[in-house]
Amino acid sequence: xxxxxxxxxxxxxxxxxxxxxxxxxxxxxxxxxxxxxxxxxxxxxxxxxxxxxxxxxxxxxxxxxxxxxxxxxxxxxxxxxxxxxxxxxxxxxxxxxxxxxxxxxxxxxxxxxxxxxxxxxxxxxxxxxxxxxxxxxxxxxxxxxxxxxxxxxxxxxxxxxxxxxxxxxxxxxxxxxxxxxxxxxxxxxxxxxxxxxxxxxxxxxxxxxxxxxxxxxxxxxxxxxxxxxxxxxxxxxxxxxxxxxxxxxxxxxxxxxxxxxxxxxxxxxxxxxxxxxxxxxxxxxxxxxxxxxxxxxxxxxxxxxxxxxxxxxxxxxxxxxxxxxxxxxxxxxxxxxxxxxxxxxxxxxxxxxxxxxxxxxxxxxxxxxxxxxxxxxxxxxxxxxxxxxxxxxxxxxxxxxxxxxxxxxxxxxxxxxxxxxxxxx
Amino acid sequence: xxxxxxxxxxxxxxxxxxxxxxxxxxxxxxxxxxxxxxxxxxxxxxxxxxxxxxxxxxxxxxxxxxxxxxxxxxxxxxxxxxxxxxxxxxxxxxxxxxxxxxxxxxxxxxxxxxxxxxxxxxxxxxxxxxxxxxxxxxxxxxxxxxxxxxxxxxxxxxxxxxxxxxxxxxxxxxxxxxxxxxxxxxxxxxxxxxxxxxxxxxxxxxxxxxxxxxxxxxxxxxxxxxxxxxxxxxxxxxxxxxxxxxxxxxxxxxxxxxxxxxxxxxxxxxxxxxxxxxxxxxxxxxxxxxxxxxxxxxxxxxxxxxxxxxxxxxxxxxxxxx
Numbered sequence: 006x007x008x009x010x011x012x013x014x015x016x017x018x019x020x021x022x023x024x025x026x027x028x029x030x031x032x033x034x035x036x037x038x039x040x041x042x043x044x045x046x047x048x049x050x051x052x053x054x055x056x057x058x059x060x061x062x063x064x065x066x067x068x069x070x071x072x073x074x075x076x077x078x079x080x081x082x083x084x085x086x087x088x089x090x091x092x093x094x095x096x097x098x099x100x101x102x103x104x105x106x107x108x109x110x111x112x113x114x115x116x117x118x119x120x121x122x123x124x125x126x127x128x129x130x131x132x133x134x135x136x137x138x139x140x141x142x143x144x145x146x147x148x149x150x151x152x153x154x155x156x157x158x159x160x161x162x163x164x165x166x167x168x169x170x171x172x173x174x175x176x177x178x179x180x181x182x183x184x185x186x187x188x189x190x191x192x193x194x195x196x197x198x199x200x201x202x203x204x205x206x207x208x209x210x211x212x213x214x215x216x217x218x219x220x221x222x223x224x225x226x227x228x229x230x231x232x233x234x235x236x237x238x239x240x241x242x243x244x245x246x247x248x249x250x251x252x253x254x255x256x257x258x259x260x261x262x263x264x265x266x267x268x269x270x271x272x273x274x275x276x277x278x279x280x281x282x283x284x285x286x287x288x289x290x291x292x293x294x295x296x297x298x299x300x301x302x303x304x305x306x307x308x309x310x311x312x313x314x315x316x317x318x319x320x321x322x323x324x325x326x327x328x329x330x331x332x333x334x335x336x337x338x339x340x341x342x343x344x345x346x347x348x349x350x351x352x353x354x355x356x357x358x359x360x361x362x363x364x365x366x367x368x369x370x371x372x373x374x375x376x377x378x379x380x381x382x383x384x385x386x387x388x389x390x391x392x393x394x395x396x397x398x399x400x401x402x403x404x405x406x407x408x409x410x411x412x413x414x415x416x417x418x419x420x421x422x423x424x425x426x427x428x429x430x
Numbered sequence: 431x432x433x434x435x436x437x438x439x440x441x442x443x444x445x446x447x448x449x450x451x452x453x454x455x456x457x458x459x460x461x462x463x464x465x466x467x468x469x470x471x472x473x474x475x476x477x478x479x480x481x482x483x484x485x486x487x488x489x490x491x492x493x494x495x496x497x498x499x500x501x502x503x504x505x506x507x508x509x510x511x512x513x514x515x516x517x518x519x520x521x522x523x524x525x526x527x528x529x530x531x532x533x534x535x536x537x538x539x540x541x542x543x544x545x546x547x548x549x550x551x552x553x554x555x556x557x558x559x560x561x562x563x564x565x566x567x568x569x570x571x572x573x574x575x576x577x578x579x580x581x582x583x584x585x586x587x588x589x590x591x592x593x594x595x596x597x598x599x600x601x602x603x604x605x606x607x608x609x610x611x612x613x614x615x616x617x618x619x620x621x622x623x624x625x626x627x628x629x630x631x632x633x634x635x636x637x638x639x640x641x642x643x644x645x646x647x648x649x650x651x652x653x654x655x656x657x658x659x660x661x662x663x664x665x666x667x668x669x670x671x672x673x674x675x676x677x678x679x680x681x682x683x684x685x686x687x688x689x690x691x692x693x694x695x696x697x698x699x700x701x702x703x704x705x706x707x708x709x710x711x712x713x714x715x716x717x718x719x720x721x722x723x724x725x726x727x728x729x730x731x732x733x734x735x736x737x738x739x740x741x742x743x744x745x746x747x748x749x750x751x752x
Contacts (some may be wrong), residue, residue: 095717245609246697248711292593391717394717398524405697426488
């Protein structure tokens with residue numbers, strides 16, 4: 006009996022050791038992912054297919070909140086304990102950790118198809134590295150509740166309408182329909198950058214140094230603060246929390262409590278799912294200012310990290326997603342705007358989409374040409390996250406009356422100078 | 431089982447006997463303390479030293495080897511103000527806002543909480559109906575996670591929350607409590623008292639029950655009024671417990687972060703940003719991550735907490751001696 010037990014024990018131990026050895030030998034890739042829609046799940050389905058074709062590679066998906074990507078991931082990477090790859094939005098701030106995929110991929114294919122967004126994760130004009138790809142191109146802009154406009158009998162402002170004209174129209178609609186909020190904007194320095202640039206803000210001086218605050222920038226912020234105070238903007242969104250925390254207003258829009266919602270293209274899937282047939286909504290893009298009608302470009306990037314023990318496996322996996330057919334499949338399933346120029350040129354067939362979504366995606370695609378070069382430069386600047394956060398912190402202080410908007414802008418200038426000195430230009 | 435234990439003890443005995451022979455009876459105690467000392471050193475003492483070192487360095491790099499020595503610059507930056515009473519004139523205005531917020535918060539929260547805890551403990555110490563039930567009711571919030579506490583009160587106080595629904599039903603105009611700086615601050619104090627009062631009530635209740643019954647009987651025989659009994663017997667005999675409660679509440683008050691952060695996020699603006707949130711956001715949530723500045727602020731906070739602890743020890747000892 007004892008002999009049998011020891012034989013069984015021996016066999017079990019040997020199997021366990023073999024399994025452990027097998028798993029240790031496999032290319033385990035830990036992937037940290039956060040998304041508004043089904044991006045993580047869709048990527049996982051592509052990875053599953055890759056795993057079948059490439060035995061030995063195993064992708065472990067850690068799906069987390071967006072806040073974890075913003076706040077925890079940088080600390081993990083700095084401490085050398087981060088994942089092998091992740092879906093990130095802070096290209097500039099994290100680029101020092103990115104794995105250069107160049108030795109493992111067809112650089113010509115990548116530069117041809119992702120040329121516009123690859124530079125966001127590069128350290129400067131001399132850097133020719135390939136550090137991952139944008140899984141989507143996002144554009145900030147506005148949605149309107151069209152049903153409320155119809156009920157109020159107010160004409161929807163035209164394509165060239167200014168921020169003031171939109172504010173007036175939204176106020177009229179809210180008043181006529183008893184809607185609590187005429188307008189709302191996500192609590193984000195990225196979101197408010199587009200309107201400021203449209204108002205003429207330069208963000209950088211002639212030498213390319215970041216200044217953030219100039220007269221047109223301060224003017225739009227002053228207008229924004231006034232709109233929060235007089236009820237044109239939903240004060241809850243910016244004043245409802247402290248620090249530089251992100252807050253959106255999608256729920257208010259979904260609940261039909263909001264006429265005009267300034268957010269971005271990534272909300273399409275969520276709005277479609279949550280609103281359904283509740284009311285008609287549409288994308289109106291970015292209202293105009295004296296300088297432009299620009300939003301901000303952006304998007305999540307699938308990147309690998311230098312510290313990975315499997316750089317080749319990580320690079321091959323990212324390269325797999327970057328291939329035209331796989332990329333097009335991802336974009337179609339997640340209902341996003343493609344950053345892959347070949348896919349964008351051919352056009353994406355979005356299956357099973359509602360009329361609202363089809364119209365919205367078409368409208369977002371139409372906004373790409375309106376993006377200001379300053380918006381692209383700001384999105385590609387490595388310390389942009391710092392400047393976004395400073396804007397949110399200081400503008401909120403002006404909204405709640407802790408300081409005047411002039412003092413807030415002066416503080417923002419000082420903050421930018423101090424932060425750039427700490428982080429390096 | 432006993433045989434196994436004996437075998438283990440026999441194995442351990444050999445090196446211990448050798449160590450005792452070499453070190454002597456007095457120094458062998460250090461050998462027993464060593465495992466704990468190593469753990470304490472790694473997880474408590476080393477981080478303190480690292481914190482001090484970080485406070486003397488600059489840049490946003492995490493690894494010490496990548497950081498530059500800046501001396502006391504971080505402390506100087508924190509202290510630089512044209513007028514210390516006006517945070518807007520300070521280089522780190524958010525630090526000073528957090529300091530003033532924390533001071534107000536600690537003063538009001540601790541004052542009200544200790545007072546209410548005392549009243550509650552006295553009531554619960556009396557002969558009231560369903561005493562056990564009420565003791566549980568007051569202690570229950572202590573068992574809740576700070577995030578749960580914050581979410582409960584957020585749901586009650588938000589624009590379309592329970593309180594506004596009730597006000598609306600009774601014909602009052604709903605009010606956005608958490609968007610007003612003063613009200614957000616007041617509700618933060620209320621929430622904190624609600625969450626922690628049960629703990630201090632329990633300590634005071636134990637203190638009340640430790641007062642000998644015969645002292646009250648003697649007062650009763652002397653026809654002392656209830657107020658006089660409270661002032662001359664209860665309060666003096668409860669004072670050592672009160673001092674402990676006061677100091678614990680003060681230390682906890684200065685450290686307030688999680689529940690208020692989940693409740694208001696430190697807002698509106700910076701109205702409910704306290705010192706721990708400032709440290710957290712400066713070091714970890716903000717960009718660039720100014721670890722040096724955060725470490726310097728945390729050292730200043732530690733000095734305050736050590737001061738409070740020393741006061742508590744000194745008062746406790748003087749009470750015990752006298």
